[in-house]
Amino acid sequence: MEDQGEVASYIPELAKVDPANFGVHISTIDHRHFGSGNCYDKFSIQSIAKVLALVMAYRIVGDEIWNRVGVEPSGTAFNSLVQLETDRGIPRNPFLNAGAIVVSDILLSKLKNPREDFIAFVRSITNNTSLDYSRRIAQSEKEVGYRNVALCNFIKSFGQINNEPVDVLDFYYDLCSLEMSCQELSGLFLFLANNGCDVKSKNPVLSESQSKRINALMQTCGFYDESGDFAFKVGLPGKSGVGGGIIAVHPDQYAIAVWSPRLNKKGNSYRGMKFLEEFTTRSELSIF
Ligand code: DON
Numbered sequence: 001m002e003d004q005g006e007v008a009s010y011i012p013e014l015a016k017v018d019p020a021n022f023g024v025h026i027s028t029i030d031h032r033h034f035g036s037g038n039c040y041d042k043f044s045i046q047s048i049a050k051v052l053a054l055v056m057a058y059r060i061v062g063d064e065i066w067n068r069v070g071v072e073p074s075g076t077a078f079n080s081l082v083q084l085e086t087d088r089g090i091p092r093n094p095f096l097n098a099g100a101i102v103v104s105d106i107l108l109s110k111l112k113n114p115r116e117d118f119i120a121f122v123r124s125i126t127n128n129t130s131l132d133y134s135r136r137i138a139q140s141e142k143e144v145g146y147r148n149v150a151l152c153n154f155i156k157s158f159g160q161i162n163n164e165p166v167d168v169l170d171f172y173y174d175l176c177s178l179e180m181s182c183q184e185l186s187g188l189f190l191f192l193a194n195n196g197c198d199v200k201s202k203n204p205v206l207s208e209s210q211s212k213r214i215n216a217l218m219q220t221c222g223f224y225d226e227s228g229d230f231a232f233k234v235g236l237p238g239k240s241g242v243g244g245g246i247i248a249v250h251p252d253q254y255a256i257a258v259w260s261p262r263l264n265k266k267g268n269s270y271r272g273m274k275f276l277e278e279f280t281t282r283s284e285l286s287i288f
Helices: 012-016 046-067 082-086 097-110 114-128 137-144 146-156 167-175 181-195 208-221 223-232 270-283
Strands: 023-028 034-036 239-240 246-250 254-259
Touching: 012 137, 012 167, 023 181, 034 181, 046 097, 046 114, 046 167, 046 181, 046 208, 046 246, 082 146, 097 114, 097 146, 097 167, 097 270, 114 167, 114 181, 137 167, 146 167, 181 208, 181 246, 208 223, 208 239, 223 270, 246 270, 254 270
Parallel strands: none
Antiparallel strands: 023 034, 023 254, 239 246, 246 254
16 A cells, blocks of 8 residues: 655654554454554554543543533644634644643643553553553653643633643643554554443443543544544544554444554544545445
8 A cells, every 4th residue: 555644753752663664453342353564563642642531531520521622623733723712722622732731631630640540541441551651752742842832821821721731741741652552552442432331341431422422523523634534535433643543433343543654744644544444445344
């Protein structure tokens, strides 16, 4: 399959990744697993972690979360500042950097030990104790995070950030630095294909209604100003990250993770999107 685009370089550590990597892994709710390529290699999941942060915050504060962050597609880039001025510091949705920064602020206010509690939550979903942050990636992003500093301070100027921006951003960079393989990612996100319940233990991570809402947000906002295109071509709720990863979910069937580091102009994996388009077209396993 042809490949185009550039590896993310605005976070210096991400630029060191071999662009030729390609991995894919699918996990089904009836316990089948298929993988190919670099599907066991860990990579920086970046914005895919915004879904996990939202899931944790939603569990803690429930629907009150929607007072702090909207549920509308923005039609803007992931790191855009423009709508915050007219929207008085309420980000359009939780998957924009602005939205995820607000979600990080909520978690910081609610958790005793945010860094430890968040990773424990992520590990608990799949019983996988090897999942961890990358200090190297988080530090690399912090050193050049001027835009996120601007976003966080701008939102705080509207009274919509309660903690110190430096603490909110340190936590946000940690979230984004999570490293996982496609195999780990597809297993981790399977609860969203299973009405919010862990497929093995049957324990709810989210209620059925909450799980439906997270999937709706991934469908409408998961790829920023390319969300329409992803729905059009792939037809699954999903979320991308600038590390080149994409997770996509088919409710009641499967979760699929793809990793290919070269990004298109909208900051989403070029080959990852192409692969998923071909996968759902040939298999006829999309939700539409
Ligand atoms: O804040 C940032 O810019 C990164 N930590 C995450 C951005 C990202 O992954 C956008 N997704 N495609």
